[in-house]
Amino acid sequence: MTAGAMGAVAAGSVVWPFINQMNPAADTKALSTTEVDVASVAEGQAITVMWRGKPVFIRHRTPKEIAESKEVDVSLLRDKQTDEQRFKTKPEWLVVIGVCTHLGCVPLGQKTGEMRGDYNGWFCPCHGSAYDTSGRIRKGPAPKNLEVPMYSFISDTVIRIG
Amino acid sequence: MSAGPHASQRTPFQNPVIEWVDQRLPIFTMVNKEYGVFPTPKNFNYFWNFGAIAMFMLVTMIVTGITLAMHYAANTGIAFDSVERIMRDVNYGWLIRYIHMNGASFFFIAVYIHIFRGMYYGSYKAPRELLWIFGVVIFLLMMATAFMGYVLPWGQMSFWGATVITNLFSAIPVVGTSIVEWLWGGFSVDNPTLNRFFALHYLLPFVIVGVVFLHIWALHVTGSNNPSGIEPKTEKDTLPFHPYYTMKDSFGLVVFVAIYAAFVFFMPNALGHPDNYTPANPMVTPAHIVPEWYFLPFYAILRAINFDIGIPFTDIVFFEAKLGGVLAMFGSIAMVLIMPWLDKHPVRSARYRPKFRVALLVFVVSVLALGKIGGMPADAPLAHIGSFLLTTTHIAQILTLYYFAFFLVILPYLSKRERPLPMPESINDAVLQGQKSDQKSEKCCEA
Numbered sequence: 226m227t228a229g230a231m232g233a234v235a236a237g238s239v240v241w242p243f244i245n246q247m248n249p250a251a252d253t254k255a256l257s258t259t260e261v262d263v264a265s266v267a268e269g270q271a272i273t274v275m276w277r278g279k280p281v282f283i284r285h286r287t288p289k290e291i292a293e294s295k296e297v298d299v300s301l302l303r304d305k306q307t308d309e310q311r312f313k314t315k316p317e318w319l320v321v322i323g324v325c326t327h328l329g330c331v332p333l334g335q336k337t338g339e340m341r342g343d344y345n346g347w348f349c350p351c352h353g354s355a356y357d358t359s360g361r362i363r364k365g366p367a368p369k370n371l372e373v374p375m376y377s378f379i380s381d382t383v384i385r386i387g
Numbered sequence: 388m389s390a391g392p393h394a395s396q397r398t399p400f401q402n403p404v405i406e407w408v409d410q411r412l413p414i415f416t417m418v419n420k421e422y423g424v425f426p427t428p429k430n431f432n433y434f435w436n437f438g439a440i441a442m443f444m445l446v447t448m449i450v451t452g453i454t455l456a457m458h459y460a461a462n463t464g465i466a467f468d469s470v471e472r473i474m475r476d477v478n479y480g481w482l483i484r485y486i487h488m489n490g491a492s493f494f495f496i497a498v499y500i501h502i503f504r505g506m507y508y509g510s511y512k513a514p515r516e517l518l519w520i521f522g523v524v525i526f527l528l529m530m531a532t533a534f535m536g537y538v539l540p541w542g543q544m545s546f547w548g549a550t551v552i553t554n555l556f557s558a559i560p561v562v563g564t565s566i567v568e569w570l571w572g573g574f575s576v577d578n579p580t581l582n583r584f585f586a587l588h589y590l591l592p593f594v595i596v597g598v599v600f601l602h603i604w605a606l607h608v609t610g611s612n613n614p615s616g617i618e619p620k621t622e623k624d625t626l627p628f629h630p631y632y633t634m635k636d637s638f639g640l641v642v643f644v645a646i647y648a649a650f651v652f653f654m655p656n657a658l659g660h661p662d663n664y665t666p667a668n669p670m671v672t673p674a675h676i677v678p679e680w681y682f683l684p685f686y687a688i689l690r691a692i693n694f695d696i697g698i699p700f701t702d703i704v705f706f707e708a709k710l711g712g713v714l715a716m717f718g719s720i721a722m723v724l725i726m727p728w729l730d731k732h733p734v735r736s737a738r739y740r741p742k743f744r745v746a747l748l749v750f751v752v753s754v755l756a757l758g759k760i761g762g763m764p765a766d767a768p769l770a771h772i773g774s775f776l777l778t779t780t781h782i783a784q785i786l787t788l789y790y791f792a793f794f795l796v797i798l799p800y801l802s803k804r805e806r807p808l809p810m811p812e813s814i815n816d817a818v819l820q821g822q823k824s825d826q827k828s829e830k831c832c833e834a
Contacts (some may be wrong), residue, residue: 278575
């Protein structure tokens with residue numbers, strides 16, 4: 226019994242390094258912050274930056290878009306979040322990870338002229354998920370809102386993501 | 388050298404060199420027993436070629452794969468270019484890569500026909516259940532290997548296929564994200580992912596070889612099934628494997644390889660996707676992501692579940708749509724795995740089970756149709772029926788329903804209720820009966 230338990234612990238401690246080696250390595254984790262100057266992004270425009278190998282959407286929202294997002298009846302949403310839970314300190318700057326929460330495609334809607342879907346946010350071409358101007362899922366197979374990454378304003382116009 | 392536990396079972400060989408080796412390691416005795424005189428049902432049709440053909444494809448894939456690995460570089464910076472270098476600069480690189488690329492497709496063609504053969508003639512039934520399970524394990528390993536191989540050229544389809552498929556695991560509650568980051572070795576599909584996929588793509592074929600060995604070992608314990616589904620009873624029912632089936636397998640293989648070669652030389656990219664000749668770009672998703680053709684039926688099942696599974700009219704959800712799709716996709720293969728326990732009908736061959744035969748052929752058609760739908764965009768409109776818009780998703784849902792109903796409802800129901808046609812006494816009688824009915828039909832038409 227004791228020998229068996231000791232054996233199991235020994236086996237586990239030998240196996241663990243071989244499992245854990247597959248997790249993100251130290252240098253991969255070290256790349257996990259990005260600083261972006263958004264001073265040049267005019268109202269209504271959006272930029273895409275790369276963070277941890279994924280696109281991050283930064284959209285400078287218009288007052289109309291902010292108002293639209295606030296008016297939505299949260300109880301009707303699939304992933305219930307108010308607009309206030311979707312931004313940090315400045316409502317005009319929406320920062321979300323540009324990866325569809327369904328199966329990881331990059332939604333359209335960053336460039337002018339691209340499809341933005343029925344809710345004027347983003348539209349995923351892979352399986353037809355539509356997001357609103359707050360990055361919330363409104364239509365299609367995706368289960369969750371576009372993820373909001375950890376970020377903070379280190380000055381009025383510089384955002385640090387991660 | 389008469390001592391030793393195995394000595395008595397051996398007949399000496401004439402050739403002194405062979406005899407010298409065989410005394411020390413009876414490998415020639417073994418080959419002769421398993422592939423020379425091995426008693427094999429005498430009524431095999433050409434469906435029985437596909438095991439040998441699949442074996443040939445496995446060897447082809449390993450040989451071409453090892454040679455490609457001598458030129459390929461598993462690094463996101465140079466992977467795409469190294470594949471292009473193989474195509475343009477490496478001596479016969481284009482040929483070796485096209486053999487490997489199309490080989491994957493033809494390996495799956497052979498295996499799909501092989502699986503159909505097993506289903507149609509009831510080869511999964513007792514006493515061959517374990518043999519069947521090893522087969523399904525080989526199929527799963529093949530799918531994993533093929534998926535990782537498709538990622539290696541690091542084109543757009545490689546990258547986004549890898550992203551979509553690895554993201555399936557994020558559907559697992561609570562630990563999903565951790566599992567996906569563990570698979571990636573980062574926060575998205577990137578260099579660590581490519582590197583480990585290459586390592587595993589090189590490893591898994593040899594694991595397949597190991598399971599194939601178990602598959603064949605189990606086969607040689609129970610012996611082969613045959614088109615009548617009746618076990619051989621006397622010597623009249625069997626033929627020695629060599630030369631009868633070595634010849635028949637060789638002939639079938641030549642025909643199969645001729646078709647395969649036509650693809651390699653005349654339409655090497657017909658089964659691939661042009662987007663994979665665009666280098667991977669993590670910032671842009673192609674408009675329409677499709678997996679390789681051999682995964683399309685399963686991809687269609689995945690997309691068919693686009694609704695949450697829970698209590699209607701409430702917010703209570705057991706499975707979100709995403710998890711439901713993933714469970715349905717893996718479940719569709721689990722159905723094949725447990726087929727021996729879903730179909731308990733005592734008669735093996737569909738030849739004597741008319742209802743099972745119809746249900747199985749409809750099943751085959753529905754799998755092919757799922758494949759067709761899997762290659763089309765989701766929710767693509769097909770027709771207006773009154774105010775109802777029929778889309779590809781609706782068709783996929785109906786076909787998925789039949790897929791599972793075939794295994795979970797039709798097979799258990801027919802096991803109890805289906806009355807089989809009269810059976811011949813033995814394989815020998817089945818063969819003679821076949822001849823008689825052929826003569827009869829000839830007579831009928833002459834008269």
